[in-house]
Amino acid sequence: MTTYIKKITGITLAMLLTISISSCEATKNANNKQKGAVIGAAGGAILGAIIGNNVGKGGNGELGAAIGGVIGGGAGVLIGNRMDKQAQRIENELPGAQVERVDNGIVVTFDENSGVFFDTNKYNINAQSQATLDKLSNVLADYPDTNVLVVGHTDSTGDDAYNMTLSKNRAYAVTNYFTGRGLSASRFTTHWFGEEKPIADNTTADGRSKNRRVNLAILPNDKMIEDAQNEAGN
Numbered sequence: 001m002t003t004y005i006k007k008i009t010g011i012t013l014a015m016l017l018t019i020s021i022s023s024c025e026a027t028k029n030a031n032n033k034q035k036g037a038v039i040g041a042a043g044g045a046i047l048g049a050i051i052g053n054n055v056g057k058g059g060n061g062e063l064g065a066a067i068g069g070v071i072g073g074g075a076g077v078l079i080g081n082r083m084d085k086q087a088q089r090i091e092n093e094l095p096g097a098q099v100e101r102v103d104n105g106i107v108v109t110f111d112e113n114s115g116v117f118f119d120t121n122k123y124n125i126n127a128q129s130q131a132t133l134d135k136l137s138n139v140l141a142d143y144p145d146t147n148v149l150v151v152g153h154t155d156s157t158g159d160d161a162y163n164m165t166l167s168k169n170r171a172y173a174v175t176n177y178f179t180g181r182g183l184s185a186s187r188f189t190t191h192w193f194g195e196e197k198p199i200a201d202n203t204t205a206d207g208r209s210k211n212r213r214v215n216l217a218i219l220p221n222d223k224m225i226e227d228a229q230n231e232a233g234n
Helices: 044-054 061-067 073-093 127-142 160-180 205-211 222-232
Strands: 098-102 105-110 146-152 188-192 214-220
Touching: 044 061, 044 098, 044 105, 044 146, 044 214, 061 146, 061 188, 061 214, 073 098, 073 105, 073 127, 073 214, 073 222, 127 160, 146 160, 160 188, 160 214, 214 222
Parallel strands: 146 188
Antiparallel strands: 098 105, 105 214, 146 214
């Protein structure tokens, strides 16, 4: 299993997919739950993991609101522990997925090499992708105290407006697949950027394949946060 992991604090902007680490590392160094006690209140690292090095450019307010801030103190320790376990479960179920533990959340990236992909100019979920999303649906069902942010991207081939619509359709295809499997629509926020947020060089075939991606950020919901705060005595 190949997994891309980068542990990032709340004051660091992430460049997604730049470090390749051996299998099942999301919890091998599972000190995220310990770091939760000292992380600050800013949650921009998850945003950076989703949209790469363009995090500082405009139009990210809605995503930031969906992600929220990093929870520190004893509650952060407890949430970190729970999210570590969920990240490990995702790695076990989806050996091809790219999984990151970032702050109090999990970022899962699907591209042409990692389990969920789309035919050229298409946005329907094909049979191979269905099998992957079915497994992830089961994990999400077992962890109901999390919300999911789905974000779609394309490469720069083709018209800007067309790519924006294509990334929207692909992101909603993933969201709708999950809700069609019985997961509550209230858990999901869906966003898209077309070709605006590349993480790799669009002048190369390999770079374009990395840019054609869908990110999922799995985040603690209000209930998990409240339960952790009560348990920690915050």
